[in-house]
Amino acid sequence: MKDDINCIADRLSTRDTLDDRIDEAFGTMRNMGFEALIYDYTPMPCDLGGQIEVPSLLKLRNVADDMYDYWCNRDYFRIDPVQRLAMQTSVPFFWNYDPEIETKISRFMTDETKPVSDFLRDHDMLAGVTVPVHMPRGDYATVTGVRYGARKDFQGDAMRVLADFSLFAQLFHEAAYELFDDAVLNTSRVRLTERERECLAYSSHGLSAKEISRIIDRSVPTVVMHLNAAARKLGARNRTQAVVRATQCRLLDPVPSYKL
The missing domain is CATH 3.30.450.80 (Transcription factor LuxR-like, autoinducer-binding domain)
Known part of the structure; x- marks a missing residue:
């Protein structure tokens, strides 16, 4: 054969x-x-x-x-x-x-x-x-x-x-x-904004909302708002589950190099 x-x-x-x-x-x-x-x-x-x-x-x-x-x-x-x-x-x-x-x-x-x-x-x-x-x-x-x-x-x-x-x-x-x-x-029915995807992508690297806020130059409450909105759209109970589901749906882009 x-x-x-x-x-x-x-x-x-x-x-x-x-x-x-x-x-x-x-x-x-x-x-x-x-x-x-x-x-x-x-x-x-x-x-x-x-x-x-x-x-x-x-x-x-x-x-x-x-x-x-x-x-x-x-x-x-x-x-x-x-x-x-x-x-x-x-x-x-x-x-x-x-x-x-x-x-x-x-x-x-x-x-x-x-x-x-x-x-x-x-x-x-x-x-x-x-x-x-x-x-x-x-x-x-x-x-x-x-x-x-x-x-x-x-x-x-x-x-x-x-x-x-x-x-x-x-x-x-x-x-x-x-x-x-x-x-x-890519047939995911979930639609995340560019900022929601960005915050989740950094979160997938283990960064806190405070650390993400420094990288993207936004306030901590704004980062938390984006993360919570993404989790809600993904039907996730917490941030960790949101990252897993976003990864499964191929919604996360690679993050650029960063310094904390």
Whole structure:
């Protein structure tokens, strides 16, 4: 597979647009026995309330046109059993929505997730393999290959290509990630002012309000006001939590060098 992967990498790199690279990836997946591709990415896996975040990017190939609307606009992504499992593991896994077949997603299939199960069964998208991609900064993607119909031999076929598909999925994601724009990479719904971000950034370095006030040449009450406003917008209980949440949302810029 090593030589094949090198060839795949070369082919992906020659494609100039994100959609072209996804088309190239789908062609490779079809050669592995998959009939549809689902690829999603979000810079923040969960929102500030702890719910699975709707992805900033969802790309589909050979999938029903209305799936995007249901998963992104009607929030099916948040209750998708495959996504709930993928959030908790970095290991590729096989899944099946046939109620008579036990797979790792079975424990997530409840009354709450029934709309997802019903949609996929109605569209004959019963089984597939998903590769979770967890990145160092907390952003997250999944690459999924789907086989239509309830063919009992698919699990065996999928397991035989699982290692190769996992390697390919990581390679494909890296190639796709290179072409993401700012709108994909940052979807935070929280809007902090420039001064709020600045004060939080200094706070993330362990500086007190008094120390920050000296650096930015503002009064201590003004700094405290900015920090409190930022914490309120972020739904944080204290300054430390505000810094953590702002970091998760990628709202903090690097601070310039400073002297106290």
